[in-house]
Amino acid sequence: LSIDSQIEGPAIVVVLKGQLDTLTAKPFETFLSDRIREGQRRIVVDLREVNYVSSYGLRVFLLTAKELRADRRSFVLFGLTPDVQKIFRISGFDKILAIHDTRADAIAFAGG
Amino acid sequence: LSASNIDAIELRSEIGELERVFGFIDRFCARAGIPDAVKYKLFLVSEELAMNSIKHGYGLRRDGRIGLKLIARERMVEIEFEDEAPAFDILRESREPDLGSELDDRRVGGLGVHMLKMLCQRLDYRREGPRNVIVASIAPESGESDA
Numbered sequence: 001l002s003i004d005s006q007i008e009g010p011a012i013v014v015v016l017k018g019q020l021d022t023l024t025a026k027p028f029e030t031f032l033s034d035r036i037r038e039g040q041r042r043i044v045v046d047l048r049e050v051n052y053v054s055s056y057g058l059r060v061f062l063l064t065a066k067e068l069r070a071d072r073r074s075f076v077l078f079g080l081t082p083d084v085q086k087i088f089r090i091s092g093f094d095k096i097l098a099i100h101d102t103r104a105d106a107i108a109f110a111g112g
Numbered sequence: 113l114s115a116s117n118i119d120a121i122e123l124r125s126e127i128g129e130l131e132r133v134f135g136f137i138d139r140f141c142a143r144a145g146i147p148d149a150v151k152y153k154l155f156l157v158s159e160e161l162a163m164n165s166i167k168h169g170y171g172l173r174r175d176g177r178i179g180l181k182l183i184a185r186e187r188m189v190e191i192e193f194e195d196e197a198p199a200f201d202i203l204r205e206s207r208e209p210d211l212g213s214e215l216d217d218r219r220v221g222g223l224g225v226h227m228l229k230m231l232c233q234r235l236d237y238r239r240e241g242p243r244n245v246i247v248a249s250i251a252p253e254s255g256e257s258d259a
Contacts, residue, residue, distance in 0.1 A: 096218055
């Protein structure tokens with residue numbers, strides 16, 4: 001998994017490439033909690049080039065969304081591939097997380 | 113079954129071994145002509161079973177043995193997973209996740225086994241002497257068959 005980020009107005013867009021599994025979930029979780037600790041209020045995650053998310057990856061999304069919501073900050077995902085969409089559907093995460101199709105929509109929703 | 117349709121790998125009960133699991137499945141799917149949509153299901157099921165075995169079965173002991181066998185049959189792929197951890201029926205002993213609840217009160221646990229059940233057409237557990245054996249079969253959904 002590679003993790004990059006770009007600042008876009010008041011939001012940070014985290015670009016993931018590769019697969020989010022037990023082995024890669026930890027560095028991603030650390031990356032996100034560092035951004036949260038720095039005071040980022042709007043985090044957007046680009047999943048266009050992620051082909052696989054396991055339950056350990058989903059766990060990071062859930063924990064981050066909970067933490068940010070509790071603090072009235074935003075956490076938005078976009079660009080899920082069909083295979084990843086399926087995983088979100090099976091887990092029910094498509095109903096509890098903010099998910100958009102495009103980067104522009106995701107940033108707008110995050111309040112960027 | 114031809115040689116390209118069946119393969120097995122031996123693993124130690126270490127999280128780092130997942131890397132080998134993904135590589136093994138990748139190569140198997142390429143040889144047997146299995147589409148990506150099915151490959152990622154094999155990833156999910158194998159990762160869940162392996163992590164369950166490593167964490168709960170072997171209790172993070174690193175010297176346990178895990179066997180993973182893949183068999184590509186007509187219109188489905190079978191995973192045969194085994195370990196030598198104490199008897200543990202993953203299907204019976206895990207709680208269901210609360211899929212309906214809102215973000216704030218959604219629990220983190222229970223998700224992996226739920227996903228296993230959703231992804232597998234068949235999922236059987238048996239104790240065979242010193243071994244736990246789980247057989248899971250995964251079928252492509254309609255519309256994504258041989259694409």
